Amino acid sequence: MEALYPFLYADQLDVEPVLRAVSVSTADKAREIVALRQQLAGHFADTLIACAGDMADRFTAGGRLFTFGNGGSSSDAQAVAQLFLNPATGARALPALSLTNDVAVLTALSNDIGFEVVFARQLAAQGTAQDIAVGLSTSGGSANVLAGFEQANRRGMLTVGFAGYEGGRMAEADTIDHLFVVPSASVHRIQEAQTTTYNVLWELTQLAMD
Amino acid sequence: MTHTVGRLDRAAVDAAFGRRVDAGTALADDANQVAAACHAMAARFHRGGRLLVFGNGGAATDAAHLAVEFIHPVIVGKRALPALSLTNDVAFFSGLAAAGAFADTFAAQVRLLARPEDIALGISASGRCANVAAGLAAADDSGLLTVALLGDGTVGDGPDIASSPAVAHVIQAHSSDARIVKEVHVTVYHVLWELVHVFLEQPGLLGPKVIRS
Numbered sequence: 001m002e003a004l005y006p007f008l009y010a011d012q013l014d015v016e017p018v019l020r021a022v023s024v025s026t027a028d029k030a031r032e033i034v035a036l037r038q039q040l041a042g043h044f045a046d047t048l049i050a051c052a053g054d055m056a057d058r059f060t061a062g063g064r065l066f067t068f069g070n071g072g073s074s075s076d077a078q079a080v081a082q083l084f085l086n087p088a089t090g091a092r093a094l095p096a097l098s099l100t101n102d103v104a105v106l107t108a109l110s111n112d113i114g115f116e117v118v119f120a121r122q123l124a125a126q127g128t129a130q131d132i133a134v135g136l137s138t139s140g141g142s143a144n145v146l147a148g149f150e151q152a153n154r155r156g157m158l159t160v161g162f163a164g165y166e167g168g169r170m171a172e173a174d175t176i177d178h179l180f181v182v183p184s185a186s187v188h189r190i191q192e193a194q195t196t197t198y199n200v201l202w203e204l205t206q207l208a209m210d
Numbered sequence: 211m212t213h214t215v216g217r218l219d220r221a222a223v224d225a226a227f228g229r230r231v232d233a234g235t236a237l238a239d240d241a242n243q244v245a246a247a248c249h250a251m252a253a254r255f256h257r258g259g260r261l262l263v264f265g266n267g268g269a270a271t272d273a274a275h276l277a278v279e280f281i282h283p284v285i286v287g288k289r290a291l292p293a294l295s296l297t298n299d300v301a302f303f304s305g306l307a308a309a310g311a312f313a314d315t316f317a318a319q320v321r322l323l324a325r326p327e328d329i330a331l332g333i334s335a336s337g338r339c340a341n342v343a344a345g346l347a348a349a350d351d352s353g354l355l356t357v358a359l360l361g362d363g364t365v366g367d368g369p370d371i372a373s374s375p376a377v378a379h380v381i382q383a384h385s386s387d388a389r390i391v392k393e394v395h396v397t398v399y400h401v402l403w404e405l406v407h408v409f410l411e412q413p414g415l416l417g418p419k420v421i422r423s
Contacts, residue, residue, distance in 0.1 A: 015415045019245045022405045026241035033397050034234040041227035049218045071282065075275035079392070082268050088388055138284075187284050188400035195396050199389040200226040207217050 033192045036184055040193055044180055048197075051160055051178035052204035055132055058158050059209065063130035065096035066157075068119040068148050072191055073136040074100040076162075076198070080134055083202045091206050099123070099148075119148030129156030134198075136161075138190045140168025140181070149175040162197065164190030233385040233394050240381060247357050247379040248402055252409030253416045254355050257327045261293035262354075264316045264345055265333030268392050270297040272333050272359075276399045288407055294323070296345075316345025326353035333395060334371055335388035337363035343371045350376035357381070359398055361391040 055065075065084055067077035077098045084096035099122045100106065109118045123133060133152035135145040140163030152159050153175035160178045163170040167181035182193040237244075251261070261280055263273040273295040280293035296319045297303060306315050320330060330349030332342040337360035346356045357379040363370050364386045372380050383394035409415055 014412075015249070018408065018412065018415055019242075019249060022245040022248055022408055023241040025405065025408075026244045026401050027238035029401055030234060030237035030241070030397060034231060037227055037230055037234065041224055045220050045223040048223055049220070052218055071278050072275050072284070075271045075278065078274070079268055079271040082271060083389070086267060088267070188397075188404070192393065192396045192400065195393050196227070196230060199393065200223065202389075203226050204218055204222060207222060210217060 029189075032186075033189055036182070036189055036193050037196050040182065040197065043183070044197060047178055047180060048201055048204055052201055052208050054158050054177070055160070055201075055205045056208035058130055058132050059094050059205070061130050063095075063128075063132055063158075065094065065132045065134060066099055066123060066127060066152075067096065067134045067136075068099040068122075069136035069145060070142050073138060073142075073145075073162075074098075076136050076191065076194060077134070079195070080136075080198050080202075083199065084205075087202070087206075092209060097126075116143045116147055119144050120151040123148055123151045123155065123157070127152055127155045127157050131155075132158045132160065134160045134162070135170075135176075136163075136194060137168070137170060138164040138187050138194075140165065140170035146170065146173060146175075149173060160201075162194045164194070229387070230390050230393060233383055233390050234397075236384040237394055237397060243379065243381050244398060244401055245405065247381060248405040249409050249415070250355055250379060251329055251357065251402065252406045254327060254329045255291050255406065255410060256413060256416045259292075259325070259327035259329055259355070261291065261329045261331060262296060262320065262324055262349075263293060263331045263333070264296040264319070265335075265342060266297075266339050267335075268388060269333040269335055269339075269342075269395075270295075272392065272395055272399065273297055273331075275396070276331065276333075276403075279399065279403045283403070285404075289410075291406070296320075296323075313340045313344055315341050317341070317348035320345050320348040320352065320354070324349060324352055324354055329355045329357065331357045331359070332371070332377075333359045335361045335391040335395075336366035336368070336386075337361045337371050337382065338366035338368035339371070340368045343369040343374060343376075346371065346374065347376040350378075355379075359383075359395045361388065362386050 067080045069077040081096040081098040084094040137145045161176040164182045182190045277293040277295040280291040334342040358377045383391040
């Protein structure tokens with residue numbers, strides 16, 4: 001086949017350089033996120049310590065954690081809830097709930113009112129002054145996340161935000177007690193750094209409760 | 211100024227961030243495995259295959275993240291690729307768990323939902339989740355491309371997925387801490403998504419079957 005139609009196979013000869021380029025790109029990204037994390041240790045240290053202390057106080061007082069976000073950040077919200085609720089390694093399990101779990105509630109609110117209220121309305125129904133709200137948005141501009149913070153703040157909840165770039169509207173909001181803005185221009189590196197930040201926040205909260 | 215809240219201080223923060231450096235850096239050494247997985251996945255997508263993703267606990271949230279990454283790219287202009295997170299179906303999951311068949315959850319879904327041209331991507335932070343191992347084995351039996359994102363396999367007493375002959379592409383995070391493993395995995399699947407598109411944009415690299423079609 002190849003002897004008959006060499007032109008059909010000509011492009012395939014180029015796969016090795018592309019594989020090499022892709023490998024180099026992978027290694028570059030790995031080093032980029034390691035460097036970003038190291039930068040964040042200093043950048044976030046004071047906020048992490050204050051936030052973990054406040055979260056520990058809320059949990060000790062019987063508070064619960066509510067988490068929310070859209071798209072990839074909704075899976076991060078679920079990961080944060082999972083981290084507190086079901087830490088595998090013998091750590092203290094704490095009450096936490098992701099606001100994207102309930103598809104009936106999400107679709108009902110979206111259909112009847114609008115997507116911008118999906119987190120705020122759940123927090124209005126469930127949240128108390130002892131509780132904690134953690135919202136994630138890489139852009140910092142998600143309308144439903146901002147509305148969630150407004151509602152949580154109005155109810156006296158402790159509010160914790162994760163954003164990227166320069167923080168967007170979350171950086172301007174006066175409804176967020178502790179805000180972690182990952183200074184990167186890459187949505188992927190922002191999410192990766194946010195993952196490390198909430199994992200470290202979980203660890204410090206556990207430490208504060210020991 | 212040193213802040214101290216209970217046992218919290220700057221040293222605790224530095225220690226927590228510091229513990230992540232080695233596993234993050236080690237990923238650069240595994241770049242060839244990541245590149246090979248991207249190439250093989252792109253070939254499957256080009257043949258019309260879909261991506262089925264699965265994992266437990268924190269890895270279930272990674273499965274959801276990975277699926278949305280492919281279906282709805284955050285970078286404008288990249289095409290949507292078919293992907294499905296198998297833990298979305300809570301009714302199915304709780305049904306099998308209640309029947310005592312949790313170890314068969316992913317394998318049952320693969321047998322029922324997958325086509326031979328598809329990709330099965332299993333995520334296990336320990337590297338030893340029995341239902342992830344079974345899902346990948348069922349996928350391999352059905353002719354799917356199999357990819358596993360794993361931890362170092364030093365904790366847990368389930369099967370060592372990294373040494374399973376059913377897995378074509380193994381990418382391991384070199385840590386036994388599930389949280390650090392997750393962080394490496396997030397970078398890996400972001401890179402998988404981005405670099406699959408590099409190959410898809412040059413279909414001549416994806417094999418003779420493609421060229422004949």
